[in-house]
Amino acid sequence: MLDFIVIGGGTAGLSSAVYACRANKTALVIEKLSFGGQIVDAPLVENYPGIPAISGAQFASDLFDQAERSGASVKCETVVALVPHDGYTTVVTDGGSYDGKAVIIAAGCEHRRLGVAREEELIGSGVSYCALCDGAFFKDKTVAVVGGGNAAFTDALYLAGVAGLVYIVHRRDVFRAEQTLVDRAKILNNIRIVTDATVKELVGGDELIAVKLDVKGAEQTINAEGLFVAIGRQPDNGAFAPVNLTADGYIKADERCRTSVKGIYAAGDCREKTVRQLTTAAADGAIAVQTALEELF
Numbered sequence: 163m164l165d166f167i168v169i170g171g172g173t174a175g176l177s178s179a180v181y182a183c184r185a186n187k188t189a190l191v192i193e194k195l196s197f198g199g200q201i202v203d204a205p206l207v208e209n210y211p212g213i214p215a216i217s218g219a220q221f222a223s224d225l226f227d228q229a230e231r232s233g234a235s236v237k238c239e240t241v242v243a244l245v246p247h248d249g250y251t252t253v254v255t256d257g258g259s260y261d262g263k264a265v266i267i268a269a270g271c272e273h274r275r276l277g278v279a280r281e282e283e284l285i286g287s288g289v290s291y292c293a294l295c296d297g298a299f300f301k302d303k304t305v306a307v308v309g310g311g312n313a314a315f316t317d318a319l320y321l322a323g324v325a326g327l328v329y330i331v332h333r334r335d336v337f338r339a340e341q342t343l344v345d346r347a348k349i350l351n352n353i354r355i356v357t358d359a360t361v362k363e364l365v366g367g368d369e370l371i372a373v374k375l376d377v378k379g380a381e382q383t384i385n386a387e388g389l390f391v392a393i394g395r396q397p398d399n400g401a402f403a404p405v406n407l408t409a410d411g412y413i414k415a416d417e418r419c420r421t422s423v424k425g426i427y428a429a430g431d432c433r434e435k436t437v438r439q440l441t442t443a444a445a446d447g448a449i450a451v452q453t454a455l456e457e458l459f
Contacts, residue, residue, distance in 0.1 A: 163250060163261050163262070163263065164188050164189070164190050164260060164261065164262040164263070165182065165187035165188045165189065165262065165263050165264065165459070166178070166179070166182040166187055166188065166189040166190070166262060166263070166264050166265075166266060166451070166454070167189075167190050167192065167251070167253050167260055167262035167264070167265045167266070168182075168189060168190065168191045168192070168234075168265075168266045168268055169192050169241050169253065169265065169266065169267045169268060169269055169402075170191075170192075170193060170199070170267065170268035170269040170270055170430070170432070171191050171192075171193030171196075171197035171198065171199070171226070171236065172197075172198060172199020172200065172201070172222075172268060172270045172430060172431075172443065173199055173201060173222075173225065173430065173440050173443040173444055173447070174199075174268035174270070174429040174430025174431070174432075174443040174444065174446050174447045174450075175191055175193070175199075175266070175268035175269075175429070175430070175447065176191065176197070176225045176226060176228070176229045176234075176447070177225070177429075177443065177444040177446075177447030177448060178266045178268060178429055178447035178448075178450055178451050179191050179229040179232065179234035179447075180225075180228055180229050180232050180234070180447075181447060181448050181451040181452070182234070182451050183229070183232035183233040183234050184232060185451065185455055187455075187459070188233075188235075189229075189233070189234045189235070190234070190235050190236070190237065190260060190262070191229065191234055191235070191236045191237070192236075192237050192238075192239055192241060192253065192255060192260075193236065193237075193238055194238070194239065194240040194241070195238075197222065197226045197236070198218075198219070198222025198223070198225075198226065199222065199270050199443075200270065200272070200273070200291075200431075201218040201221055201222055201440060202218050202219050202222045204217070204218030204286065204292075204295060204296070206218075206299070207221055207295070207440065208298065209294070209295065209439070209440070209441075210440050210441065211441065221440075237255075237257070239255035239256055239257040239258070240255055240256045241253055241254070241255050241269075241401050241402075242254050242255060242256060242401050243401060243403075244265065244401070244402055244403070244404075244405070244423075244426065246404070246423050246424075246425065246426065249263070249425075250262060250263050250425065251264075251265045251423075251425055251426060253265060263425065263454075263458050263459070264425055264426075264427065264451075264454035264458050265425065265426045265427070266419075266426075266427045266428070266429055266447070266450045266451070266454070267399070267402055267405070267413060267421070267426065267427070267428045267429070267432060267433075268428070268429045268430045268432065268443075268446075268447065268450075269397070269398060269399065269402075269430075269432040270397075270430055270431045270432055271395045271396060271397040271398070271412070271431045271432055271438075272395065272396045272397075272398070273291035273391065273394075273395055273396070274391075274393045274394045274395065274396050275391070276308065276361050276391055276393070278361050278362070278363065278364060279363065279364065280364045281364065284364055284366070284369075284370050284389075287366075287368060287369050287370060288364075288366065288369055288370025288371075288387055288388055288389060289364070289370060289388075289389050289391065290388065290389070290390050290391070291390070291391050291392075292390075293307070293316075293317035293318075293320050293321050293390050293392070294317075294320065294439070295439075296388075296390075297317075297320060297321050297324045297325070297390075298324060299388075300321070300324060300325045300387060300388040301324055301325065302325065302326040303325050303326055303386075303387045303388060304325065304326055304327040304328075304329075304384070304385060304386045304387060304388075305321055305325045305327075305328055305329070305386050305387065305388035305389070305390060306328070306329040306330075306331055306373055306384055306386045306388070306389050306390070307321065307328060307329065307330050307331065307390045307392055308331045308332075308361060308389065308390070308391050308392060308393060309330075309331075309332065309391070309392035309393045309394075310330075310332035310333070310334060310336075310337040310338050310339060311337070311338040311339050311392070311393075311394070312338070312339045312340055312343060313392040313394070314330060314332070314339065314392035314393075315330070315337070315339040315340075315343035315344060315346075315347055316343065317390050317392050318330050318347055318353055319343065319346060319347060319350075319353075321390065322347075322350050322352050322353050325352070325388070326352065327352050327354070328352060328353045328354070329353075329354050329355075329356055329384055329386065330347065330353065330354070330355045330356065331356050331359050331360075331361065331373075331375060331384075332355070332356070332357050332358075332359065333358070333359065333360050334357065334358065335357040335358050356375065356377060356382070356384075358377060358378045359375045359376065359377040359378075359382070360375065360376050361373055361374075361375060361389075362374045362375055362376045362381065364389065365383070369387070370386070370387060370388065370389060371385065371386075371387060372384060372385045372386060373386050373389055395431070395438075396411075397410070397411045397412050397413075397431075397432050398411075399411055399412070399413055399432055402426075404422070404423060405421045405422055405423050405426055405428070406421065406422035408434050412432065412433055412434040412435075413428040413432055413433045413434065414433075414434055415427070415428040415433040415434065417449075418449060418450075418453040419433070419446055419449050419450035419453055420453060424457075425454075425457075425458060427450040427453060427454060428446075428450070429443070429446035429447050429449070429450040430442075430443040430446050430447070431443065433446070
C-alpha cells in the first residue's frame, strides 16, 4: 500500500511527489508519455519566481531529479481506471494496478493544435500556445493570434503591449469573445483583425517568418515571426471516473484540490481553474499533498 499515487509527471505531479516525500510518505508517479509536461517545449522560461531564466527542458529535468532524490518512484504506464475503496484507491494501468491511500490526478491538458504542416516542428521557433509565457520574445515584432474566443482576444491585447503589430485570425466573422474584449482590440492601432480566415501554411526554415492564410478562398500572407494558437485546451480525464468533471472535461476540484471522491485530489492544468501557469501548477501540487496529509494520515 502506497501513501501517494500521483498520476502525471508534469510540474504539478512532480511537485506533489516532492512534497509527499518530504513529509516522509511513499510516492509513486505514473506518467503515460514523457516526464516534464508541456513546459519541456518552452525554449526559455523567465517567469518562474527565483529562477531568472531556464529552458523548459532543463526546468523539467531538474524537477524530475528533485522528485527522485526526494524518494519518489516512477513508472511509465497509462492509467485506465480508478477504483475507490474504503480508505484507499486502486489505480489500474496498462501495466498493472497500485493501491494508494491518496491519489493526486495531475494529468495536465493539451492545447488544441491547428493541424497544419510543420506546426509541431516550429513550436518554440515561432509557434506558441502561451502568450504570457512567450510574448516577451517578440518585442516590437509582428505576430498573429489564431482564435475568436476570450483567450485569443486576451492574448492579443497582452501582445499589443509588447509586439509591434498583432493580427487576430479567426475562421468566422463573429466572435465568441466577450464584446468588451473585442471592442478594446478594435480601437488599438497595432491590432488588425482578419475574419473568415484559416491558417493554410507556415513559412520559414528553422524559424517562422510568415503565415499563409486562406481568406474566403483567396491566399493572404502575413509576415509574422510569431504565431500564437488560442483555439482552446483539451483535457484527457475520461479514465478518472467516478470523479466529477465539468462540461468541458476538466476535473471539478475546490481550492484545496479536493475532488468529488474522498481520497482523490486534482492538481494543475487538468482541473477546473482560471490560471494555468508553472507557478499555479506547483502550488496545486503542494496544496493537494497538504490537504491529503490533513485528511487521510
